[in-house]
Structure formats: C-alpha cells, structure tokens
Amino acid sequence: MFADLHLHTNFSDGTYTPEELVAQAAKHKLAAIALTDHDTVEGCERAEIACRAEGIEFITGSELTAEQAGNEIHILGYFLNRQNTRLLAEISKFQAVRQDRIREMVSRLNQLGVPLEVEAVFQLANCRSPGRPHVARTLVQAGLCDSLDEAFERFLKKNRPAWVPKAKMSALAAIELIHQADGLAVMAHPGLNRSDEVIPDLVEAGLDGIECFHTKHSATVSDHYLRIAQRFNLLVTGGSDCHGMSKGKPLIGTVKLPMDRVEKLKAARRTAS
Numbered sequence: 001m002f003a004d005l006h007l008h009t010n011f012s013d014g015t016y017t018p019e020e021l022v023a024q025a026a027k028h029k030l031a032a033i034a035l036t037d038h039d040t041v042e043g044c045e046r047a048e049i050a051c052r053a054e055g056i057e058f059i060t061g062s063e064l065t066a067e068q069a070g071n072e073i074h075i076l077g078y079f080l081n082r083q084n085t086r087l088l089a090e091i092s093k094f095q096a097v098r099q100d101r102i103r104e105m106v107s108r109l110n111q112l113g114v115p116l117e118v119e120a121v122f123q124l125a126n127c128r129s130p131g132r133p134h135v136a137r138t139l140v141q142a143g144l145c146d147s148l149d150e151a152f153e154r155f156l157k158k159n160r161p162a163w164v165p166k167a168k169m170s171a172l173a174a175i176e177l178i179h180q181a182d183g184l185a186v187m188a189h190p191g192l193n194r195s196d197e198v199i200p201d202l203v204e205a206g207l208d209g210i211e212c213f214h215t216k217h218s219a220t221v222s223d224h225y226l227r228i229a230q231r232f233n234l235l236v237t238g239g240s241d242c243h244g245m246s247k248g249k250p251l252i253g254t255v256k257l258p259m260d261r262v263e264k265l266k267a268a269r270r271t272a273s
C-alpha cells in the first residue's frame with residue numbers, strides 16, 4: 001500500500017486532467033494521492049470525486065513558491081481547507097503575478113525577435129496558474145523551438161535572455177498561510193534547492209514536514225533528509241512530482257511512499273474532518 005503525495009494536473013503545469021491523473025494512480029495501484037498544483041486548489045474537487053470512485057484516498061494540497069534567505073523554496077500544503085477565504089485571496093494574487101510574469105517573458109522574447117503571441121501561451125495554458133513550461137510548450141508548438149529543452153536552454157532558464165525573476169512570498173509567510181487554512185506545511189524536494197541552512201528557521205516558523213522521497217532525490221539524498229526529519233522531529237512525505245507527459249514520460253508511481261507515513265501525516269492534522 002503506497003501513496004504519491006506530489007502530483008500536478010493541467011490546473012497548473014501538468015498535462016493530465018484530474019480524472020486522467022486519478023486513472024494513472026489507479027493503474028499504479030496507489031492507495032492515496034495528494035494533488036499539489038502550483039498556487040491553486042482548483043483541481044482538487046474533481047480529483048477527489050474521481051478518487052472516491054476508484055477507492056483511492058485523496059488529500060487536498062497545493063505547492064507554493066516561496067523564498068528564504070535568497071533561496072527559492074517550495075512549500076507543500078496538505079489537508080488545506082479549500083474554502084479558506086484568505087488562502088483563496090492570496091492564491092489569486094499569486095496567479096496574477098504568474099500571468100504578469102508570462103506577459104513579461106513574452107515581451108522579452110519579442111524583443112529578441114521571437115514572434116510569440118502572449119494569447120497563444122494563455123490559450124495553451126488554459127489555467128489560472130500559468131508558468132514557464134507553458135511558454136516553452138507554446139514555443140515548440142509554434143515551431144519557434146525544436147524542443148522544450150531548447151526553449152529553456154536558449155531563453156527561459158534562470159539568467160537566460162527571456163527569464164524573468166518571480167516575485168515570491170517568504171517561506172515563513174507561506175507556512176503561516178497554510179496553517180491558517182488548516183493545512184500542514186511541508187518543505188518540497190529539499191535536495192533540489194540545496195539550502196539546508198534555512199531548515200532551522202522554517203522549523204522555528206512551524207514547518208510540519210519535509211519531502212524526503214522525490215524523483216530527483218538519490219537514495220543518499222533521501223537518507224540525508226530522513227536524518228534531518230528525525231533531528232527536527234518533522235513528518236516525512238514523498239511524491240513523484242509528476243507533471244504528466246510534459247517532461248517525457250509520466251513519473252507517477254516512481255516514488256512510493258509507505259502508507260504508515262500517510263497515517264502519521266493524518267494524525268498530525270490541525271482540524272479533524
């Protein structure tokens with residue numbers, strides 16, 4: 001019995017609909033999943049309904065982009081109250097920031113002589129939380145780049161000519177926002193950000209858990225964060241960070257979190273459902 005607690009759909013930069021994602025979860029015989037789209041909980045209701053039909057346990061989630069001491073940190077919120085007014089208000093602000101950033105990236109591309117239309121990106125993204133992958137996909141679709149890798153390497157990666165820095169809230173504010181919406185706050189894929197020095201500050205702010213298991217964590221990296229989880233008495237989570245077909249093949253099912261970790265997470269919930 002395994003879970004995958006880090007998944008994206010087309011409500012942010014994944015390619016699956018919530019129903020397609022749940023069908024994949026059923027195919028991989030997952031007992032529980034969490035949907036963690038960037039800066040939104042919109043896909044969760046549909047995913048929850050689909051999970052109910054498949055007998056899969058569903059956890060509402062979202063992945064917030066934040067920063068701490070100059071490091072980009074992603075914070076996962078689990079068991080969020082989807083009706084929480086402040087969460088919804090903040091999320092819609094983050095979505096506006098994302099949409100402005102897309103406009104700025106396209107305008108830089110245009111200045112570089114790349115004739116991409118911003119409406120084409122919004123049309124392809126077809127969601128409120130568009131991001132760089134949507135710009136990359138539109139560049140490929142329009143025949144302006146041969147591959148997503150080329151789009152990122154030439155234009156969109158950090159410090160490339162069409163890259164636009166993203167305004168982010170502090171990780172401490174993200175933790176507080178998640179908590180006031182009844183959620184548990186978990187540091188996502190710490191092995192990708194390589195900023196262990198911020199962990200004590202996040203713990204001080206009430207961080208509940210750390211994502212020890214992730215597609216891009218080697219066994220050594222996972223072990224390292226399991227020790228950190230133990231030292232700071234943090235919950236342990238894990239997930240594939242599957243974005244559907246966007247990065248070659250779907251990753252769902254490649255990270256298998258044992259269900260006893262999910263039980264511990266549920267036991268730590270702020271409000272009983």
Ligand SMILES: [Zn+2]
Pocket residue numbers: 063074188189
């Ligand atoms: Zn992330």
Ligand SMILES: [Zn+2]
Pocket residue numbers: 006008036063241
């Ligand atoms: Zn993610």
